[in-house]
Amino acid sequence: MKMSFFTEHFSVEKLFPVQKNPRIFIASQVYYYEKRECENQWHMKVSIFSRDRRSRRFTCPYEYRNWQYNKSQPNIKYLIYRTCHAAYLLTTWILSLDRRSYVFLTNWGYTLLTLQSVICWIMLTSATIDSRVSKGFSEGCLAKFHNVYWIIHAISNAIGFLISIIYWTTIYGPSGGKFTATNFFVHGSNSITIFLDLCITAHPIYLIHCCYPMIFGLVYLTFSIIFYFCDKGRGGSGMIYNILDWNYPGKTTGIVIGILFFVIFLHALTFIIYKLKIIIYEKIMKSNNQSQQEIHSTGPPEV
Known part of the structure; x- marks a missing residue:
C-alpha cells in the first residue's frame, strides 16, 4: 500500500505533467x-x-x-461554470493592473490563476463545439494544452493560498494596507475561487508536483534580487515587501527558506482537499449504486 502511494505520487514518471487520459481535464466531479x-x-x-x-x-x-456522470465527454453545466470562472478572473485581473503590477508576487500569482482558468475554458469549449458539430470528440486541443494547464494549475493553487495568508497576516494590518475591492479580488477571492475549483474539477493532484510552485517561487526570488540592485542603482530602496527586504540579506534569506517550505505544505493542503473530494464522491457513488440496486430488486411501492 505504501509502495503504491509512493509510486503514484513520487515516481519520476509522475513528475512530468502528461496524463494518459487527458479528457479528465474537461470533467467535473461534483x-x-x-x-x-x-x-x-x-x-x-x-x-x-x-x-x-x-x-x-x-x-x-x-x-x-451528478453534474457529469460520463467524464469522457464535455458537459454543458461544467462549461457554464468554467465560463463564469474565467470571466470573473479575467475581469478582476484587468482591474488590478497598474504600472507597478509586474513587481508584486500578488500580480504574478493572480496572472497565473487567470491564465489557467482561461486555458481550461478553451479546452472545454473546443471539446464541446467539437462534440456538438461533428458528433464526436477529438483530443487534439487537450493533448496540446493539458500539460501546460496542469503545471500552471499546480503553481497557482499553492501560490494563491500563500498570497492570501501572507497579505492578511503581514501586510494588510502591520503595513497599513487598506481594504478595497481590488485588494479583496487579488488577496481574498483568489483563494475562494481556488478552493471552489479544487472541489469541482476532476483531474488528479500529485504531491511531487510541489516542485512547480517551488520553482516559481525561486524565479520570483531571483527577480526580487535583480529588482533590488536595479532599484538601488536608481536611488530607490530596492524593497518590494517588508518581509522581502534585501537590505537585510540574512533575515530575508531565512524568511525565504521558511516560505519555500510553507509552499510545500500548501501544495500538500491542495492534495488533501482533492483526496477528501474523492472520498466523498466515492461514498455518494456507492450509496447511489446500492439504492439503484434496491430499486431494481424491489420495484416501486404498491398503489
Missing part, C-alpha cells in the same frame, strides 16, 4: 442535491411519496444528481 420526479420508480432513501392516480407518477423529493 454532486448536487435536487428535487425531481421519478416515473415508475422510487428512491429507497425517501420515505414520503406523493401519488397521482391518473399518471402513476411518484415524487422523489430529493436525490443526489
